[in-house]
Structure formats: C-alpha cells, structure tokens
Amino acid sequence: MVVFFIDEQPAPARVVRHSVAARRLRLEVPALRADRFLARRLERTARTWPGVLETHAEPRSGRMLVCYAERAPLLARLSEQPDEAPAPPAASAAVPRAGPQAPWHALAVEEVLERLDSAPHGLSRAEAARRLRRYGPNALMLEGQRSRLAILGEQLVTLPMGMLMGSAAASALAGDRLEAAAILAVVGLNAGLGYHIERRNQKLLASWQRLEAGMAQVLRDGVLQRVPAAELVPGDVLLVRAGDVMPADARVLESHRLTADEAALTGESEPQHKEPAAVKEGTALAERGSLLHSGTVIASGHGRALVVATGAGTELARVRRLVEASAPPPTPLARRLDQLNRRVAVLSAGAAVLAGAAGLAHGRPVARVLRSAVALGVAALPEGLPLVATAALVRSMQRLHARGLVVRRVSSAETLGGVTVICADKTGTLTRNEMRLEVLDTGEGPLELAGLKARPEHVLEHPPTLALAAALLNSDVDVHRNGQELTISGSSTERALVKAAHAAGLDGAALRHDFPRLKLQERSEGIHYVVSSHQAPGGGEVAFIKGAPEQVIPLCERGLRGPLGARGRERLLRRNEELAAQGLRVLGLAWRRLPARGAALPAGGYTFIGLMGLRDPLRPGAANSVRLARSAGIRTILVTGDQQHTAEAIAREVGLRGEMLGAGELAPLLTLPREVLRERLDRLAVLARVTPEDKMRLVHALRELGEIVAMAGDGINDAPALKAADVGVAVGARSSDMARQVADVVMAGEDLRDIIHAVGEGRIVQDNLRRALRFLFATNLSELALVVSSSLLGLPDPLSPMQLLWLNLLTDTLPGVALSLEPGNPDVLDRPPAPPDAPLLPPPVLRLVVRDGLLMAGLGAAGMALGGPPLAFGVLTATQIGYASACRAAHATWRPARGGSPRFMMLIGGAVALQVVALTFPPLRSILGLPALSVWSVGGLATGLVLPRLVSGQPGWSHRVRRGRLCANRLPLRPSEVSP
Amino acid sequence: MKFDLPSFLLGYGAGASSVLIGKHLRPLLLEIATAAYRFGDALIARVAMKQEDLEDLLAEAQARARGRSRAPSPEAQA
Missing domain, CATH: 2.70.150.10 (Calcium-transporting ATPase, cytoplasmic transduction domain A)
Known part of the structure; x- marks a missing residue:
C-alpha cells in the first residue's frame, strides 16, 4: 500500500494496476477525485520518489499514473490490491x-x-x-430518511400511474401532443399530491428524531x-x-x-x-x-x-x-385501494384489447386504434380518486386536529373507523401516572379530603392535621415555590402526600421550620417504614413513622382515642386490607414523643395516626371511553407492565370484565390452535406484568386473527406495540418521544373519549369514501361502456381522450370531493365496525355501480344517436354531475341542514359552472373539440342534471326523512349486508 | 404578433405557479440536480477509468511485444 500525507493527514492509495513490463503503476487516491490542485501536488510529490520517470494524476478518475525506471526496485515490488467491498455508509462508522x-x-x-x-x-x-x-x-x-427523489419515485411507480404514462406515450406516438401533455399533467398532479403528503409526514418524523x-x-x-x-x-x-x-x-x-x-x-x-x-x-x-x-x-x-x-x-x-x-402494517385502505387498482387495470387492459381487436377487424388505421386504446385507459382509471381520498382523509385530520389529535399517517384517519379492538396501556394512558391521596382514615372512617382544612396552629392535637404533617415531615422531597406554582421533586408517593398537605392549608416550609428534623431512619432490608425524629415547637422531640401498615400497626400501642389492644390492631389491619383490595397503595402513620433529647429512635410505643390510601387516578373519561367503545362494538383490552392487583383494580374501575393473564401466561397461549386462541383472546380483558415484546405479540396475534387493532400507549415500553398495531395512538402531551415517533395518531389532550370520537371520524371517512367510490366507478364504467360499445359497433369515438380527462378530472372530481366531505351520520358510533375484510365496494354496491354505469352509458348513447359525439359528451357529463346527488347518504338533502355546510351544493355548482364554461368559452371549446352552443347542448345539460335524481327516487324537495327509515335505507355499511 | 388567450393563460399560470410552489420545489430540484451531477461525475469517472485501462493495456502489450526486460515479480507490499 502507498500512503500519501496530505496536509499531515494520511491518504491511503490503492494499487489498482501494476503493468510490470511497462513499469507503470496505476494508484487510486480517493481524495484526488475532482481536485485538480491536489492532482498537481501529488504529481510533484511522486516525482521526488527515487526512480520515478513520469507521473500523471487524473482528477476525473481519482487515479494516478506512476511510470518508473528500471532502477526503482521498491516500486517494482508493489502488487495489485483487489477491489475492496463497498464501504459501509458513513453514518454506520x-x-x-x-x-x-x-x-x-x-x-x-x-x-x-x-x-x-x-x-x-x-x-x-x-x-x-x-x-x-x-x-x-x-x-x-437514527433511522435513515428516504430522500425526496425516492418519495417522488414511489408516487410514480404504481399501476395506475404506469397506465397513465403508457397512455401518454401512446398519445404522443399517435401524434396527439396536447393529449399526451394533459395526461402527463395528471400524472404530475397526482404524484405531486402524494409527494406533498409523504414529505410533510417525513418532516414531522424528523422533528421528533432529535x-x-x-x-x-x-x-x-x-x-x-x-x-x-x-x-x-x-x-x-x-x-x-x-x-x-x-x-x-x-x-x-x-x-x-x-x-x-x-x-x-x-x-x-x-x-x-x-x-x-x-x-x-x-x-x-x-x-x-x-x-x-x-x-x-x-x-x-x-x-x-x-x-x-x-x-x-x-x-x-x-x-x-x-x-x-417491526414494519408498520399496510393500512386496510391502502390494501383495498391496491386491490381495486389491480382489478381496474385488468378490466382496462381487457377492454383495450377487445376494442383494439374490434377496431382492427373493422379495418381502422393503427393510429386510430391507438387513440381508442388511450381513450379506454383514461376512461377506466379514476384519475380523481387520489384527490377524493385525500380530501376525505384531510377533512377528517382537520376535524381530529381541532380535538387535539394529530394524525401522522394520513390513511390512519380511515383505519380508525374499522378498529375492532383497542389495546390500552394502563400507566399514563388509562391513568394519569401521577399518585394522588384518595383516602385518609384516622381510624374512624375515611375523611372527606376535598373539604379538609388543616389547623397549622394545632398540629399535634388535630388528628387530620397531624396525619398530613407527619406525612410531610417524614418525606424526603424538595419543595420550591415559584409564585403561585408549587414544584415538588421526589418520589410520586411522597409528592402526592406533600401536595395533599399543601392543599389542606399546611405550609411545608413553615412546618419544617417549626419541626426541624433531627434524625432519619430509612427503609432497609425487611424494614418497610421510615422513621424521622423532630424537635417539637413546645420543647421536646417527636418521632413520626410512615410505611407499610402491616409493619407500622404492630408498633402502635395507642390509637388517637385510647389504647389499641390486639383487637384494635386487627381491626386496623383489616381496614388496610380493604383499602389495598380497592387498588390503593396504603401507608400507615404513627407518632410518639421521645423520652429524652438525642435518644435512639424507639422501636415501639407509638400512637397510630391513620391510614393513607394513594392511587394513580384514572384520566378523565377513561371509564366512559371504555363504555363508549363497547357500544360502538369495540373491545378494550388493558395491557400493562404494572402489578396484577393494580391492573385488576383499574380494570374494575373502568368496567372491564373478562379474563386476566399475568407474566409468562401469554406465550403458551399464543401456541394454541387458531380457534382456541381466538376463543381465549375473545375473553381476555387484562394482560398484566408484561414486557414490551408481550404487548407487541398480543397485537400481532390479534391482527393475525383478523382484528383491526388500535394500541393506545404513552411509554417507551408501548412503542413496539404502537408500531405493530393498525393504528398506534400516543396518549397525552407527556408521552415519551419514542411513543410519539412511532404512533400514527398523537393525542395532545388526555381525554380518552377523544379516541372514540376519532373512531367515529374514521367511520365517517369510510362511509364517505364508499359513496365517492360508488360515484367514481359508476361514472368511469359509463365512459368505458360507451367507448367500448362504439368501438365494437364500428361507430366513431364518442369521447376523445381530452374529453375523458376533462370528465374524470374536473366534472367528476368535484362531485367526488363533495361526497367525500359529507358530514356523516349522527348514529355512526351506534353500530358495530364493518368487518375488517369487507371490500371497499361490497357486492350490493357493485351491482348498483354496474346498473347505474350502464344507465348513464345508455343516456350518453342516446345523446350520441341524437346529436353525435358532442351531445354524447354533454349529456354524459351532466348525467354524471346529477348522479352525485343519488350517491349521497339517505338523509342528506339538497338544502343544507340547519347549521350545516352548503359545501355539497357549492362543489356541484362548481362542476356545473365548469361544464358551462367548457360549452361556451371558445378556447376551451376548441381544446375539447366541441361545436358552438346549441339548444341540443342546453337540453342535454338540463336533462342530464335532473334525470339521475328522478331515477334514483330521491326527489330534491324531500328534505326531511325519518331516522328509522334512514337506517333501513342506508347503503351497505351494516356488517350483515357487507359480509361475504 | 397575434394575442392568443390560451397561450397567455398557460404562460401566466406556469409563471404564477412556479412562484407559488418554488419554495417547496427548491429542495426537490436541488436533490434532482445533485443526483444528476453525481450521475454525470460517475459517468465521467467511469469513462476516464476505461480510457486509462486501455492505455495501460496497450502500454503493457507494447512493452511485452518489444521485449522490454521484465522487472522482478511483485512479492511484497511496500
């Protein structure tokens, strides 16, 4: 190996080739690439080596030629070095x-x-x-980020995009440059939309990876x-x-x-x-x-x-x-749209082959056959679908955002609607992860804490004040007051005690001043209480004990009302068990005066003060959210790393009923046969003391059984399950960074009912998407049927590719968007979720799509028969716009409900206005190949707009329908109707 | 020159949209241009290397053909 020193830094060079007979060495110097100055320096340096005749460093290749004389044995002995394996990425170093x-x-x-x-x-x-x-x-x-180019590439490499680009190429080949440009513009528009959404999500991700x-x-x-x-x-x-x-x-x-x-x-x-x-x-x-x-x-x-x-x-x-x-699962929406796209592609290709064969059989020129194929490709594809789906999802995202939920993965807004099981973490998700004093029992029943007023001037005489003061003085916390705000650092239990004392009116600083601490005996092996001794204000010393009641109570001889005795202690221990059974963390408190100054802390003779029960309280709406989920047909499973008895108490509190599994019980369960596993998981309500892997395994198992799983959590330990779930919801602004990074939805607030509202929003998205899809597919089918039948019959093309693009992109997309933005049914949460495997267009709707598509094609054909291709275009466009109202929810009317949005009417009006512009504005008319406006055109427009509404049996003037009839009439959203 | 409304509208639309979306497009264009430069550099380097390989091959062949004495065989790395 040859090593150059460039500015005192070693730059190793590899011998790429050694031409021994020619005495030429070719050295590869990585730093040389694109650096002319370094090339000259290296040449000068190498010329000083003994026996070197000529050097030439080439910055383009990053290699250097060294020719040496016979008398340069050192260089002659250098041997070629093989190509090294590609260097690992710089980051991995x-x-x-x-x-x-x-x-x-x-x-x-x-x-x-x-x-x-x-x-x-x-x-x-x-x-x-x-x-x-x-x-x-x-x-x-850090996880690597996809480049912008890769994101853009992903938008283009899809089946519909491929078909559109193929159509553009065919148009260009047939000499229709304007059509080709318009189709490419559609490709650009859809790719740009997808790119924008993906990029925004990526930016969000990056901001969390700090x-x-x-x-x-x-x-x-x-x-x-x-x-x-x-x-x-x-x-x-x-x-x-x-x-x-x-x-x-x-x-x-x-x-x-x-x-x-x-x-x-x-x-x-x-x-x-x-x-x-x-x-x-x-x-x-x-x-x-x-x-x-x-x-x-x-x-x-x-x-x-x-x-x-x-x-x-x-x-x-x-x-x-x-x-x-674990890779995030593909969302059901993405899966179903993918499936739909494949079917449309097959249908479109089949139709193109059929029409092409018919065209050639009729002896048409190849260019015309090619044009028909393009028209079919354009007619079959719902070009407006990405825009419509995005509009529905973004509307839902905005509404969720207004409730404090940020949707990171756009399609999650729809997935939420299909959720069948919610796995909820306990600590920090169902509960606040913040201990609070719930019970103070001085031996005579629990005290009302909300109205409790301490008496700081009678600390040792007033039992509730004594209890709170003992807990405060015995605790090892730092209290800082910043104006009105109190900052307490220490264990969550002691923080809760100190907060309760302050809330009752005790001033920690004043109390510590009046009772300066002398000694502190901490918990140790087998001793589960803390003893502290303090100087008392009236002279003398006092000791306070705080700790496990089963150890504190035996040290007490007296209660606040007199001697305790064995029965009294038993009664207190029973009370302790009662409180513990309610899921409370119970502490016993006792005190005594010390016999002499500086005496050792005695191990008995204490006076029992009371029992304190603490709990990590439920978040607002936690119990209600479980009830709401149940009524929406969604099961809730509590999944926690916490102790079984705590999990059990919380499950009871929120109203979860079912089987409870503990540590190590999940793994054997998952090996059971599918049906047995389904039966056991159906009964499961609580999974306690589990690891992050267990949470993830449970989510996987549920998903494999066909459930759509939402995981709600906030901790690092929830992150794998959040990612594995169909929808991961990070709960609360204080959720861990990792949980927020992998979640699909991040809740800023703490009210769990928001998750159920989000499910409702998801169901509205599903309903709207189904309506919009019904509309788009029926209208596309009408175009396809018209083009194919004309081709088979040897008639002139009824619609040009440009007209089809106009139809699909503008006059169809606006009504599609209008349908996707509908406000939704009020009873959306009163029904069970749609079965996870239900297709986007279930068979009953598919039948409607075929019927309506053929009817519209028939109207277009009538137009063609009466006024040729221009009237066919006019009638079909108007019919399609009019058809949107037939696809609306059964209760929807032309007139907006009181306080409702007139959005639907505005968008439909926009589509009509665009069509009027197309018929009247000469430059646009010439692009679309339409003749001047005639009575036929106006008549066709009017007939097309009104006819579908009349045929569908929903007259525009009936704007009040009884709710009972509504549900019966509603389109295929009930599971009984959509199940295969 | 005759005023053509569609051409005017197309031109105006293209100008306005490039101003509006230019800010968002710049990073993407930068990435595309970087990728293009990288591709160009890699292509130039590959061509230069092939040229050098050819030069080396011809030089070695010439040296062997004209009977230049062989240097000691390479044994060790210096």
Missing part, C-alpha cells in the same frame, strides 16, 4: 457497539467492577477515551466531572440524584433513598427502590432493583452507579430495535 454483556443485576458489586475492569472511584481519562473509541458514543442510531445532548456527572481519575452523556463508557462511575434522566444502563454501587421512575420503560406506576444488593438472574426487568435503566428518571434520593451498557447495549436501545424491526 459512528454506530455504537454494545459493550460487554453479563447479567449485571445478578452479580455482586465487586464482581461487576472486576468484570468491567473499573473501580469505585471510576476510570482514568485515558481509559475512558480508549473505551469510547472501542464501544463508540453513547447514542442511539438527539438529547444531556450531561452526566462521572468520576474520572477520582475527580467529579460533568461530561456529555454521549461520552459515557462502560466502567464509568455515575453520580445520580433526584430529577436526573439516566443517560445509560448502570449498576447501583451505593444508594441513599434512591428510587427510579421506570414507568416509561416498564409501565410500573410506582418508583422502584434501587439498592446495591444483587437480585436473581431471572428477575423481570421491572423488578431489577440493582440496575438503573437509560431513559428512566431518578425520582428520589441519590447514589453512585457503574455504567454497564451504553448506546446500543441499553434496554432502551433493545426496545428501539424491536420497534425498528
């Missing part, structure tokens, strides 16, 4: 590699330190730099340093404290009341205690108390932890890989 692997949570601290060759005081800077080179930066790889450049506190060379989170390496010792977002996976070395909020990763609503003690190897992720995971938040306390995994090696990256590995 910085791909972080996973560090050493081991069950870190199950290893003792000393062993972890030894395996990672680290020490309690951290790594040296040199070693950290070496490891950074070896393992790469602590960052997650890197968070956080900082971390680490020990390097035994000194505390702040380093960018991206520079962390396995073996670094991190210092963590409340409020920190973990930058990497780390093994706890030392902890002081350390808890981490892992809800986003595991779904666990309670902050988890973190301790250096190892746990069993097979412990579930949510219960690994010795590990801190990247992306989780330190809720309280502080500690030291050893980084064991960075970048791609973290649990967060594993979940992300799961997300990336």
